[in-house]
Amino acid sequence: MKEEQRDIYSLILNQLVHDGFIHEATKLSESTMIPCPLPQDATNKLTQLLQSTLAPSKDLNTFDDDDGKEMDIGNDKMRCLDLDSNSSSSSTSGGGGGTASASSPPLNKVSFLTKFITTHKNACRCAKFSWDGKFVATGSSDTSIKLLDVNKMRNYNQTKNETTEDFAPSRPVVRTFYDHSQPISDLDFHPSAPILASASKDCTIRFYDYKSSLKRSFKFIQDSHSVRTINFHPCGDMLLAGTDHHMIRLYDVNTFQSYTARKVNEHHHGAINQVRYSLDGNIFASCSKDNTIKIWDATNFGLINTIGSPHNAKEVTSIQISRNQKYLLSCGRDSYVKLWEISSGRMIHSINTGVNQFGNNKNRLCATFNCTEDFIITLDEQPSSVAIYNSTTGEPVQKLSGHIQSIRWIASSPVENALMTCSNDHRARFWTEDTTNYIPSSSTSSSSLSITNTKQPDIIL
Structure with a gap:
């Protein structure tokens, strides 16, 4: 699509949203691959341009982009909005007060903006950054997986460089994989080899060599149940997998031999929602539809402890x-994000996101740390927005808006302040730190997350 055509369609999209024709605007956005503006950001410049044309005496410089500033109609850089720090319903921290008083010191902040948007043909369900932060993969209900170059996304001009081919040199989409027959559930990168693993509802785990030109997997694991979650061990030799079955699988990546915990009473009693290793690979955690969290010894697959009903007898997601x-x-279906001390099972913070996890919203609540672990990133009470909280105090910091439907997944880069958000609007948004509005964060390193609030009741393990 030519630049002039894109600007015309951007004007039309803004006018449709401004006049309340959201459904029509969404259809046009999907057809043209041009982001649909939020209602509060939509302009009526198309009407103004028409009026100015009919009345030559009016100044047309309002629509001139020669000064180097991007026109609002085509600018998809959705800057984050500060949450109201006086809102008592957004967060509850363990000390009893969920809001910052007027005398409290200012919160550390980080500012994000959208740099790139990729669109699937159906809901975008998951995303994962590579260990070195150079790539990110997205998985969709349309059974496809997109591999994107982070540096190209960071430098890509969404409004000036339009092409219809994913593999064009200027496009951040490096490759699209088509090998699953059902929606993608989870993704993970091998820690040292150029291998991407994917889990799907089609009961398979597939492995792709993303440095080759092949769009098909070079090997796969066939399971008897729908695969819900996967995670490579930091050494790369083993792969954890959770399925609709209640037993966690541990696969040898080289031989595909499968292992599981020997003691029957140590297993979950419901489908596994997520499994995740620690950074050094000594332990891993699992959560299940049985409403529990389990901490495991990764060396012998032995259970260390169980946090029973951490989310008010609701599913841990x-x-x-x-x-x-x-x-x-x-995170759980009780709409809360919680931070726990692993050694004692004590809850440090409890954040009420306000997301309605009942009724029509069946998506699982998700949360992640940023790269320095200074912030917790999760959903806002409006599930199409992202909320950022201070991980030390549990206080709300900022809000990111841009999606037009519920967000299903938030992935954080391990090496920089960069995010990938996946939504039912078929889109994955890549966010990077806005250095023009940068407010220095604390010097807390990623390996020394310090929690000062410890006034929480113990959880019986």
């Missing part, structure tokens, strides 16, 4: 172990 292996981040 996601987990992540901090880099220093001291804390666990969890």
Whole structure:
């Protein structure tokens, strides 16, 4: 699509949204691959341009882009909005006060903007960054997997460089894989080899060599159940897998030999929602539809402890172990994000996202740390937006808006402040830190996450 055509369609999209024709605008956006503006950001410049044309005396410089500033109609860089720090419903931290008082010191902040959007043919369900942060993969209900170059996304001009071919040199989409027959559930990169693994509802785990030109997997594991989650061991020799079955699988990547915990009473009692290793690979965590979280010894597949009903007898949907292996981040269908001390099972923070996990919203709540673990990134009370919280205090920091339907997954780069958000609007948005509005964050390193609030009741393990 030529630049002039894109600008015309951008004007039309803005006018449609401005006049309330959201459904029509969404269809046009999907057809033209031009991002649809939010209602509060939509302009009526098409009407103004027409009026100015009919009245020559009016100044047309309003629509001139010669000064180097991008026109609002085509600018998809959705800057983050600060949450109201006085909102008591957004977060509850363990000390009893979920809001910052007027005398509290200012919160550390980080500012993100959208740099690139890729679109699938159906809901985008998951994303994963490579260990070195150079690539990110997205998986969709349309059974496809897209591999994207992070550096190209960061430098890509969405409004000026349009092409219809994914493999064009200027495009950030490096390759698209088509080998599954059902929606993609999870993705993971091998820690040292150029291998991408994917899990799917079609009961397979597939392995792709993303440095080759092949669009098919070079080997796969066939399971008897739908595969819900996977995670490589940091050494790369083993792969954890969770399925609709209640037993966690551990696969030898070279031989495909499968292992599981020997003691029957140590297993979950429901489908496995997520499995995640610690950074050093000594332990891993799992969460299940049985409403529990389990911590395992990765060397002998032995159970270390169980956190029973951590989310008010609701399903636990996601987990992540901090880099220093001291804390666990969890989400549940009770709409809460919780931070736990692994050694004691004590809850450090409890954040009420306000997301309605009942009724029509069947998506699983998700959360992740940023690269330095200074912030927790999860869903806002509007499930099409992202909320950022201070990981030390549990206080709300910022809000990211841009998607037009519910977000299903948030992935964070391990090496920089960069995010990938996946949504039911078929899109995956790549966010990077906005250095023009940069406010320095704390010097807390990723390996020394420090929690000062410890006034929480113990959880019985």
